[in-house]
Amino acid sequence: MLHVENLTVSIGDKRILRGLDLDVRPGEVHAIMGPNGSGKSTFAHALAGREGYDVGGTATLDGADLLEMEPEERAAAGVFMGFQYPVEIPGVNNMYFLRTALNSVRQARGEDEVSAREFLEVAKRAMQLVDMNPDFLQRSVNAGFSGGEKKRNEILQMAVMEPRLAVLDETDSGLDIDALKVVASGVHALRGPERSMVVITHYQRLLEYITPDFVHVLVDGRIVESGDSSLALHLDDHGYAQFLAVAPGDEQRSLAATRS
Amino acid sequence: MTTDSLTSNVVLPTKRDEAWRYAPHRTLAELSFGPPNGSIASVPAGLLDDIPVLDGLCVVVVNGIVDVGRSRLHSLVRGVTVSSRAAALATDRAASTPGDETPSPTDAYVVLNAAYGVDGALIEIEPGVVLDEPIHVVDISIPDHLGGASCARTHIHLGAGSSATVVETRISAGSGFGGSNVCTLVSLDDGAELEHVVLQDLPSSQVHLGRVEVDQATRSTFRARSFNTGGAYGRLEYHVVLRGPEASADLAGLYLGSGEQVLDQQVTVVHAAENCVSRQAFRGVLDDESTGVFNGGIDVRPGADGTDASQSNDNLLLSVRAEANTQPRLEILADEVSCTHGATVGRLDDDALYYLRSRGVRAEGARRLLIDGFANQIVEQVGAGPVRAWISHRLGYRDDG
Ligand SMILES: Nc1ncnc2c1ncn2[C@@H]1O[C@H](COP(=O)(O)OP(=O)(O)OP(=O)(O)O)[C@@H](O)[C@H]1O
Numbered sequence: 113m114l115h116v117e118n119l120t121v122s123i124g125d126k127r128i129l130r131g132l133d134l135d136v137r138p139g140e141v142h143a144i145m146g147p148n149g150s151g152k153s154t155f156a157h158a159l160a161g162r163e164g165y166d167v168g169g170t171a172t173l174d175g176a177d178l179l180e181m182e183p184e185e186r187a188a189a190g191v192f193m194g195f196q197y198p199v200e201i202p203g204v205n206n207m208y209f210l211r212t213a214l215n216s217v218r219q220a221r222g223e224d225e226v227s228a229r230e231f232l233e234v235a236k237r238a239m240q241l242v243d244m245n246p247d248f249l250q251r252s253v254n255a256g257f258s259g260g261e262k263k264r265n266e267i268l269q270m271a272v273m274e275p276r277l278a279v280l281d282e283t284d285s286g287l288d289i290d291a292l293k294v295v296a297s298g299v300h301a302l303r304g305p306e307r308s309m310v311v312i313t314h315y316q317r318l319l320e321y322i323t324p325d326f327v328h329v330l331v332d333g334r335i336v337e338s339g340d341s342s343l344a345l346h347l348d349d350h351g352y353a354q355f356l357a358v359a360p361g362d363e364q365r366s367l368a369a370t371r372s
Numbered sequence: 373m374t375t376d377s378l379t380s381n382v383v384l385p386t387k388r389d390e391a392w393r394y395a396p397h398r399t400l401a402e403l404s405f406g407p408p409n410g411s412i413a414s415v416p417a418g419l420l421d422d423i424p425v426l427d428g429l430c431v432v433v434v435n436g437i438v439d440v441g442r443s444r445l446h447s448l449v450r451g452v453t454v455s456s457r458a459a460a461l462a463t464d465r466a467a468s469t470p471g472d473e474t475p476s477p478t479d480a481y482v483v484l485n486a487a488y489g490v491d492g493a494l495i496e497i498e499p500g501v502v503l504d505e506p507i508h509v510v511d512i513s514i515p516d517h518l519g520g521a522s523c524a525r526t527h528i529h530l531g532a533g534s535s536a537t538v539v540e541t542r543i544s545a546g547s548g549f550g551g552s553n554v555c556t557l558v559s560l561d562d563g564a565e566l567e568h569v570v571l572q573d574l575p576s577s578q579v580h581l582g583r584v585e586v587d588q589a590t591r592s593t594f595r596a597r598s599f600n601t602g603g604a605y606g607r608l609e610y611h612v613v614l615r616g617p618e619a620s621a622d623l624a625g626l627y628l629g630s631g632e633q634v635l636d637q638q639v640t641v642v643h644a645a646e647n648c649v650s651r652q653a654f655r656g657v658l659d660d661e662s663t664g665v666f667n668g669g670i671d672v673r674p675g676a677d678g679t680d681a682s683q684s685n686d687n688l689l690l691s692v693r694a695e696a697n698t699q700p701r702l703e704i705l706a707d708e709v710s711c712t713h714g715a716t717v718g719r720l721d722d723d724a725l726y727y728l729r730s731r732g733v734r735a736e737g738a739r740r741l742l743i744d745g746f747a748n749q750i751v752e753q754v755g756a757g758p759v760r761a762w763i764s765h766r767l768g769y770r771d772d773g
Pocket residue numbers: 123126128146147148149150151152153154155196
């Protein structure tokens with residue numbers, strides 16, 4: 113379903129992704145872990161279509177070339193990215209935004225738009241899934257939301273958009289223990305044979321709730337190790353040190369390693 | 373209209389007058405003023421159909437004269453008088469209307485308005501009367517192709533403890549050169565509460581000069597909501613005097629410019645008594661080569677201790693050639709005063725655009741959402757629901773209720 117091959121991203125002179133390969137089949141959940149600054153968010157944004165990236169390699173969803181598409185076309189193709197830092201948009205009503213988003217992708221797919229009443233039902237179900245107070249629908253998008261509330265709002269959007277591929281960037285960061293459970297069970301509920309997920313996280317904890325089919329370690333813009341969910345446990349105990357030393361092809365890194 | 377000696381004798385403001393710095397002086401000089409010519413029959417069909425909130429009490433003023441036939445002057449509520457000032461003057465009812473003398477700084481256009489603005493709406497609310505339905509004053513200037521600008525004066529007087537909403541819409545028709553010069557004199561007795569909405573939407577070939585003078589007694593509340601969007605030059609000026617203690621003035625406004633429009637807000641709030649509160653919050657959305665001006669004064673007189681005043685001006689520039697000018701003027705001559713002001717000029721937030729687009733909203737729709745969101749924060753401050761809905765509709769925004 114998602115096929116990524118030799119994906120490279122540079123921003124200005126800075127090379128951030130250095131040839132990333134990843135294949136995700138329908139229904140699979142892949143976790144990506146890795147040190148700060150290793151390129152996890154950059155990978156997510158490269159899939160979602162952020163501007164300002166110099167992108168090389170391949171990324172296709174169901175055979176369609178994502179890299180050729182505008183961000184909104186990717187959304188219509190079924191990509192949803194949960195932001196590590198959701199953007200505050202004062203003055204734009206959350207509910208109106210959600211309905212506009214849903215209808216935009218429906219329209220792009222040649223489907224009928226949902227009416228205000230139909231949408232209310234969709235929103236209600238989604239709210240229940242993430243145990244969110246309906247008041248949040250009447251507020252401006254993320255404006256003044258706490259860190260955890262923003263993350264819930266991301267999952268709410270995912271529940272409304274029903275994407276084919278969800279890329280969740282640190283959706284578990286900033287959540288309290290109860291919220292983590294709620295969000296995790298929300299994510300779990302949205303799993304399905306036709307929906308794939310790429311879950312970026314720093315914590316084994318989330319993965320206890322959402323058992324991933326695969327865990328990948330991203331270091332310096334490359335996947336350096338892949339395994340099953342036990343890899344996450346291993347990382348939890350041992351950290352990334354072993355991967356940092358062997359990250360291949362990175363002159364600066366090996367130089368630093370020799371020095372120390 | 374004929375230009376008479378007054379027009380040629382008044383001294384027009386120039387670029388050197390701070391309050392007129394960004395005005396198109398050459399265009400203004402071409403306007404002519406004179407007594408109303410009395411022709412009120414020429415309102416183009418359909419012009420008024422566009423104003424749905426005309427259901428209630430309304431005063432339609434055409435070229436400076438109240439058009440009784442198109443107005444709805446009879447209130448079912450006791451203690452509410454809505455009429456033509458000229459008619460009331462004729463029967464001497466308005467002889468005591470406060471505020472007829474102009475106490476605040478004056479200029480040529482105020483002088484011309486005082487001379488030629490012989491008619492307009494007269495709104496009197498008796499003490500204690502609470503009027504829920506808005507009163508609508510629609511000022512229509514029909515260009516005469518000679519650059520004539522109509523003059524009208526609105527008088528609003530709220531008795532002690534009364535409350536009302538007044539909407540003033542200024543429009544015109546056609547593409548000829550001309551405009552309107554409207555002065556509104558508001559006087560609020562103790563504890564009275566007025567929401568006053570101005571929508572200025574003249575064609576871009578014309579000029580609007582609007583001035584609102586407010587005199588507030590103890591514990592009265594004035595809420596101004598201005599929407600300045602029409603005209604080659606659209607000017608809305610507020611001069612508010614908080615004369616009685618604990619009075620409050622809350623002024624919010626939105627100006628939406630495109631083409632080569634110049635939209636000018638000149639606001640002065642005078643704190644002349646203790647413990648008054650004032651707020652100025654104005655926002656501009658400026659596209660193409662338009663210019664927005666916010667010149668906001670807070671004038672705290674000696675003895676006005678305990679003043680709480682704030683001012684903000686935020687601008688969204690949609691084009692590299694658009695321009696926003698902010699000029700705060702603070703003069704504080706009292707103690708224990710809290711006075712804040714701030715101004716911003718920004719462009720559409722790329723991160724927000726990307727966020728919206730990543731949710732499937734097309735680029736143009738995302739821009740629209742962000743612009744609407746910015747502007748809506750003023751629109752939603754209109755208290756009267758139907759008026760808010762209508763303003764949203766008129767400006768092309770949605771009303772989230
Ligand atoms: N616009 C940019 N300009 C320059 N460098 C950037 C830009 N965006 C990201 N980077 C750099 O790219 C690298 C990867 O960043 P990224 O946000 O993808 O890391 P991450 O793996 O998500 O880290 P974290 O775990 O802290 O969220 C970092 O060194 C970051 O500073």
